[in-house]
Amino acid sequence: MFRREREREFKEFNGGPPCGQVRVLVVGDSGVGKTSLVHLIVKGFSTACPPQTIGCTVGVKVRFSTPLLPRIKLLFEFIYQLATTISTQHTKYGSPGSSSSSLKGDAERDFFIELWDVSGHERYKDCRSLFYSQINGVIFVHDLSQRRTKTSLQQWASEIATTGTFSAPLSSGGPGGLPVPYIVIGNKADIAAKEGTRGSSGNLVDVARQWVEKQGLLPSSEELPLTESFPGSGSLIAAAKEARYDKEGLMKFFRMLIKRRYFSDDLSTPNTWSISPAPRTSQCLDENSDDDHQLYRRTSLSGDPYKYNMLPPLPAQRNLTPPPTLYPQQPVSVTENYSIPRFSFTGSQEINSSTRSKRADINV
Numbered sequence: 001m002f003r004r005e006r007e008r009e010f011k012e013f014n015g016g017p018p019c020g021q022v023r024v025l026v027v028g029d030s031g032v033g034k035t036s037l038v039h040l041i042v043k044g045f046s047t048a049c050p051p052q053t054i055g056c057t058v059g060v061k062v063r064f065s066t067p068l069l070p071r072i073k074l075l076f077e078f079i080y081q082l083a084t085t086i087s088t089q090h091t092k093y094g095s096p097g098s099s100s101s102s103l104k105g106d107a108e109r110d111f112f113i114e115l116w117d118v119s120g121h122e123r124y125k126d127c128r129s130l131f132y133s134q135i136n137g138v139i140f141v142h143d144l145s146q147r148r149t150k151t152s153l154q155q156w157a158s159e160i161a162t163t164g165t166f167s168a169p170l171s172s173g174g175p176g177g178l179p180v181p182y183i184v185i186g187n188k189a190d191i192a193a194k195e196g197t198r199g200s201s202g203n204l205v206d207v208a209r210q211w212v213e214k215q216g217l218l219p220s221s222e223e224l225p226l227t228e229s230f231p232g233s234g235s236l237i238a239a240a241k242e243a244r245y246d247k248e249g250l251m252k253f254f255r256m257l258i259k260r261r262y263f264s265d266d267l268s269t270p271n272t273w274s275i276s277p278a279p280r281t282s283q284c285l286d287e288n289s290d291d292d293h294q295l296y297r298r299t300s301l302s303g304d305p306y307k308y309n310m311l312p313p314l315p316a317q318r319n320l321t322p323p324p325t326l327y328p329q330q331p332v333s334v335t336e337n338y339s340i341p342r343f344s345f346t347g348s349q350e351i352n353s354s355t356r357s358k359r360a361d362i363n364v
């Protein structure tokens, strides 16, 4: 009853079911703040006590305008699959006032942006690749106060590249061979006192990790990834000090994924991720270029992956089989004001939130 009512409201609110979706993995070591971040994105505020993630989540919502995407509305909802929490963003694409149920023409269109918050705990390592399916993009999250969590992003990238399947992939791989766009988010800026030092959030995972590092149990060779590998670290530190949450940067990332998935005629754009380091700051970018293109470059994916001046777009991927539809079960109203600057983007990268079980409920 409740569900049917919510579905009806959802349809009325959005003008029908979404006509497309992009899937974004949110990954990083346990305790870096993925769930907190997804919660912030989806609900507009952070959660004080996020339970540990088991599996995955989907939800979202936000509105913004660009010449290509006059109006995008993101609506978060939660869909439960197995033991995973998936956050989905519902997006309106196209001209206001026109029909929204078709990909043809320049009508307003609805899209889901699914944020798959994957548990970072080691105990789920063997089964988490179940969720690496039909991926359009990846959000890497690390803890600014724990260097190792940034180093391990390389392993996360390799794991996803090796075991995942991808939608609208790039022609050449990025970190670890990852063939889709990505962003990196440095979290816990509030406890990263200054570059090179480590703070503590007081939670058990952080305390344990710090203890292990103190005992010298980590390989000494573990260093932060090179800027060529995860570019923009300079901007990350700067952003961290200012405790900024680059919401707009995130929205650009989502828009770019939608364009690639549904409105790009050219999917074979080479990914120069490992070849040419991206500019360290946005000031280095061409001010005349498209904002989304700038983001793409800042995330080290240089080139021109989509022809965003070709409206109305004829989606090259129109005939592709979309990922399984995650129809909304519990639409959640979300504020559009992300006023809590707990998260900082890495030059062009950041985010996080989701649904989980309590840590105490986990059976090893």
Ligand SMILES: Nc1nc2c(ncn2[C@@H]2O[C@H](COP(=O)(O)OP(=O)(O)OP(=O)(O)O)[C@@H](O)[C@H]2O)c(=O)[nH]1
Residues within 6 Å of the ligand: 028, 029, 030, 031, 032, 033, 034, 035, 036, 037, 047, 048, 049, 050, 051, 052, 053, 054, 118, 119, 120, 121, 187, 188, 189, 190, 191, 201, 203, 342, 343, 356
């Ligand atoms: N100080 C501080 N603590 C944070 C921040 N973000 C998250 N936390 C805390 O860090 C702990 C872990 O956060 P989660 O969001 O559960 O981390 P996670 O990456 O989802 O962890 P897994 O579910 O184990 O993969 C929680 O106690 C959060 O409250 C932050 O920006 N600053």
